[in-house]
Amino acid sequence: xxxxxxxxxxxxxxxxxxxxxxxxxxxxxxxxxxxxxxxxxxxxxxxxxxxxxxxxxxxxxxxxxxxxxxxxxxxxxxxxxxxxxxxxxxxxxxxxxxxxxxxxxxxxxxxxxxxxxxxxxxxxxxxxxxxxxxxxxxxxxxxxxxxxxxxxxxxxxxxxxxxxxxxxxxxxxxxxxxxxxxxxxxxxxxxxxxxxxxxxxxxxxxxxxxxxxxxxxxxxxxxxxxxxxxxxxxxxxxxxxxxxxxxxxxxxxxxxxxxxxxxxxxxxxxxxxxxxxxxxxxxxxxxxxxxxxxxxxxxxxxxxxxxxxxxxxxxxxxxxxxxxxxxxxxxxxxxxxxxxxxxxxxxxxxxxxxxxxxxxxxxxxxxxxxxxxxxxxxxxxxxxxxxxxx
Amino acid sequence: xxxxxxxxxxxxxxxxxxxxxxxxxxxxxxxxxxxxxxxxxxxxxxxxxxxxxxxxxxxxxxxxxxxxxxxxxxxxxxxxxxxxxxxxxxxxxxxxxxxxxxxxxxxxxxxxxxxx
Numbered sequence: 001x002x003x004x005x006x007x008x009x010x011x012x013x014x015x016x017x018x019x020x021x022x023x024x025x026x027x028x029x030x031x032x033x034x035x036x037x038x039x040x041x042x043x044x045x046x047x048x049x050x051x052x053x054x055x056x057x058x059x060x061x062x063x064x065x066x067x068x069x070x071x072x073x074x075x076x077x078x079x080x081x082x083x084x085x086x087x088x089x090x091x092x093x094x095x096x097x098x099x100x101x102x103x104x105x106x107x108x109x110x111x112x113x114x115x116x117x118x119x120x121x122x123x124x125x126x127x128x129x130x131x132x133x134x135x136x137x138x139x140x141x142x143x144x145x146x147x148x149x150x151x152x153x154x155x156x157x158x159x160x161x162x163x164x165x166x167x168x169x170x171x172x173x174x175x176x177x178x179x180x181x182x183x184x185x186x187x188x189x190x191x192x193x194x195x196x197x198x199x200x201x202x203x204x205x206x207x208x209x210x211x212x213x214x215x216x217x218x219x220x221x222x223x224x225x226x227x228x229x230x231x232x233x234x235x236x237x238x239x240x241x242x243x244x245x246x247x248x249x250x251x252x253x254x255x256x257x258x259x260x261x262x263x264x265x266x267x268x269x270x271x272x273x274x275x276x277x278x279x280x281x282x283x284x285x286x287x288x289x290x291x292x293x294x295x296x297x298x299x300x301x302x303x304x305x306x307x308x309x310x311x312x313x314x315x316x317x318x319x320x321x322x323x324x325x326x327x328x329x330x331x332x333x334x335x336x337x338x339x340x341x342x343x344x345x346x347x348x349x350x351x352x353x354x355x356x357x358x359x360x361x362x363x364x365x366x367x368x369x370x371x372x373x374x375x376x377x378x379x380x381x382x383x384x385x386x387x388x389x390x
Numbered sequence: 391x392x393x394x395x396x397x398x399x400x401x402x403x404x405x406x407x408x409x410x411x412x413x414x415x416x417x418x419x420x421x422x423x424x425x426x427x428x429x430x431x432x433x434x435x436x437x438x439x440x441x442x443x444x445x446x447x448x449x450x451x452x453x454x455x456x457x458x459x460x461x462x463x464x465x466x467x468x469x470x471x472x473x474x475x476x477x478x479x480x481x482x483x484x485x486x487x488x489x490x491x492x493x494x495x496x497x498x499x500x501x502x503x504x505x506x
Contacts, residue, residue, distance in 0.1 A: 151447065248438065
């Protein structure tokens with residue numbers, strides 16, 4: 001045997017031995033997670049792990065419980081994710097090994113959660129019993145809770161280990177400081193009637209709560225907490241009869257493009273534009289139905305909008321320079337969610353009733369790929385790991 | 391848990407062709423798609439009431455939660471909504487017969503959706 005062959009045999013042997021020790025080595029080649037994501041398959045309580053480069057499904061993680069209205073936040077390692085189920089299940093998954101790391105039942109009825117600035121705390125927002133619960137992100141040990149006696153909506157992380165959220169039944173914005181996670185310190189601010197969702201601006205400074213019970217949005221400036229929450233876009237309906245709202249809009253898909261924020265109007269088939277410097281309304285764009293998600297492509301040139309039943313088969317694209325709808329698509333029977341790839345060359349759309357996820361090129365609006373998924377709803381890419389409010 | 395087909399067998403397949411429900415003395419002659427109606431309730435009503443109908447932003451719509459209410463009252467709420475709350479009026483999207491059918495099924499415990 002030549003020396004070279006011996007060397008090679010030895011190398012191969014070492015690889016085999018190394019892999020035998022690292023049990024997962026055989027199934028999981030060494031790779032990053034920057035182009036991975038999770039698609040919720042709500043019908044059968046599982047999630048699909050997807051690759052946005054290959055546009056393919058890598059595998060599934062089963063056993064996550066009731067995933068209707070489920071949401072996901074990522075650990076800052078971009079490898080672990082926390083899935084919040086409707087049944088109050090909180091599951092930490094490893095998307096590389098495609099398995100559940102830990103799972104706890106934390107409440108009776110929950111809709112989502114958030115992760116702290118330093119990545120050490122995961123917080124769940126609950127309808128029943130109302131309130132937030134604080135968990136150690138590593139172990140999912142319960143550290144503390146803040147009871148609210150109201151359904152909690154719009155939980156979002158803010159700088160300084162703080163979390164903002166809104167109380168649907170009490171009409172308040174609460175800001176909880178978890179610097180000491182076992183001793184939460186909460187400030188409460190009157191906001192307006194029936195806040196239905198909330199968001200934090202990309203810089204973490206402002207917390208906004210959309211109001212259902214009255215026209216307008218409550219705005220809280222965390223740099224001026226003494227000023228409390230004030231109302232913006234007041235009376236945007238100007239006394240007109242509201243159209244029925246068959247699905248609550250979501251605000252978390254925060255859309256800021258240039259200096260404007262794009263927000264769904266309630267009970268009107270319009271997207272509202274607000275100047276983020278003055279917080280004044282600067283325009284309205286008529287759209288096809290009641291907007292649900294209004295999301296900006298990462299470069300801000302486009303804003304994509306999907307709609308409530310019965311218009312949920314449509315998606316419209318606003319050109320932010322022209323200030324109007326430039327494209328109307330019919331990607332499927334019930335488009336529940338949209339997610340842009342990290343730099344926005346493509347958008348993934350979940351078509352619930354077609355049991356499919358469709359990938360569109362955002363420049364040409366052509367469909368690049370259709371992937372099978374059972375009753376897909378939320379799509380969450382790992383690029384969220386580094387974004388405040390996601 | 392009962393499924394749609396079991397339930398159809400129980401109430402009679404003719405529901406599909408011509409619902410025999412009467413509201414305000416008027417017999418509804420148009421049909422609605424039972425399967426689509428079950429899907430609508432689970433998926434679209436479910437966006438507020440939860441897909442399991444155990445409540446969300448909207449109140450629970452389980453048999454236990456609705457016990458004691460009449461189907462007629464619930465049908466009116468479904469068609470006209472509840473002013474001042476997030477419950478929207480569905481009358482532009484469904485017939486009275488369909489609302490009545492949903493109300494009756496809710497009171498019995500709503501059937502599960504059939505996955506294609």
